[in-house]
Amino acid sequence: MRGAHPFKDHWALPGGFLKPNETIEECALREITEETNVTPVSLMPVGVFSEPERDPRGWVISNAYTSIISEESINQIGGNDASDARWFGIRFEKGDSGEAQLFLSNGEIQLRATLTEESTKFGKTSFRIKDSGTLAFDHAKIIATALTALRQEAGSFATIFDFLPEKFTLTALQKVQEAIMDISVLPANFRRKISEYVVETDEYTQGAGHRPAKLYRKKL
Amino acid sequence: MRGAHPFKDHWALPGGFLKPNETIEECALREITEETNVTPVSLMPVGVFSEPERDPRGWVISNAYTSIISEESINQIGGNDASDARWFGIRFEKGDSGEAQLFLSNGEIQLRATLTEESTKFGKTSFRIKDSGTLAFDHAKIIATALTALRQEAGSFATIFDFLPEKFTLTALQKVQEAIMDISVLPANFRRKISEYVVETDEYTQGAGHRPAKLYRKKL
DNA sequence: CCTCTTATTATCTATGTGATATTATCATTT
DNA sequence: AAATGATAATATCACATAGATAATAAGAGG
DSSP, X not given: OOOSSSSTTOBOOSOOXXXXXXXXXXXXXXXXXXXXXXXXXXXXXXXXXXXXXXXXXXXXXXXXXXXXXXXXXHTTTXXXXXXXXXXXXXXXXXXXXXXXXXXXXXXXXXXEEEEXXXXXXXXEEEEEEEEOTTBOTTHHHHHHHHHHHHHHHHTSTTTGGGGSOSSEEHHHHHHHHHHXXXXXXXXXXXXXXXXXXEEEEEEEOOOSSSOOOEEEEEOO | OOOSSSSTTOBOOSOOOOOTTOOHHHHHHHHHHHHHSOOOSOOEEEEEEOOTTSSTTSOOOEEEEEOXXXXXXXXXXXXXXXXXXXXXXXXXXXXXXXXXXXXXXXSSOEEEEEEEEEEEETTEEEEEEEEOTTBOTXXXXXXXXXXXXXXXXXXXXXXXXXXXXXXXXXXXHHHXXXXXXXOOOOHHXXXXXXXXXXXXEEEEOOOSSSOOOEEEEEOO
């Protein structure tokens, strides 16, 4: 939630300005840590937003990133000076006639934005904001673009590993894909297809009240 | 070929600085047109290069794009004030131990660079330059990254259309994929798989000394 | 009308995928 | 110590998709 103009009392994505001697990705990682108290395993680039009029204060070029984090780290949020950060559930409905609705919600807050689908190039769909509600700047557009890109990416087995730590169970990997793509797959088939991308370690999970799961590593 | 320091007499990718009131993609399209006399159908984003020390004159952040252009437009190059631009054939060999060799060549000039593969995240491989030869700045790294990303993307049928005009023959589409991925596929199988992504028009190619080919359009 | 060339379709076979059933291994309960 | 419940992991069937080869179609040019 922004405390100052422009877009006072509007919700905004975490972010900030580049400091000397850091790369853009380092900056994004620093900002997300400062503002949410969560440090993701890795960041996936979404795109550059450079329309001159996107910030009324002046010309600001934003590079957007997304990430998947573990369920546990969700609760870390707001632990530090990140008290003003919130998690939102996300629903994105692409209707007919190229119009799309973005809904963000949690226990207290409901946000809504309307966008139109502009074009799809190289797997990335771009949107134009029709009504951004109480979302600051063009952040509704960034969220829609990021979500679309994320689902696109996760369709390929080659990328879902990057959302998990080095060693993982195949079930965890499957859940990452299911969560992102909003699908459910049969474990037997998932394992068969994923097997060429992973190598097994000799470690197992422990003490879970059921058969322990072997830990795997990304191949290569 | 650069005429001024830094990297005088080194070869560099076409590029330039953002002007007021243009987006980064518009800038890239303007620069490529100015410097090569070729205007691509569309640009595919490769990534951001923001290491503080990549330009000795100061901190410069570059956004890289690639494109595929038609064979005819190759000959337009240098027609205008783009006299210092050249086409290069590209060969990229990933050896063992994560070391990769980049070769650029045309009739007169041979360029070579050595890189090490650093990591692969979200389908994009990042490289570190060991020896950039007579390539300016970190452009060897950008080329290697772009080529890797391009091949990654072209593996999906969903994206290869963006390299062609609105109406195209299936053979042309096939050649795009073959060129990028450096593979050859059987026409019968390619047609079967691509069919769900295209719709046929009622137009045909003409006067080619053989059966005319139906023109297709990207579906949706 | 024959030939050359590329476009397009048909079909055989091998390989991969979705679905279901079965077995394995732990912690906990009885 | 045996039964139970939970998740992990494997086996296998029917079916769909992909690779390969062959056949057919439709132009231009001699």
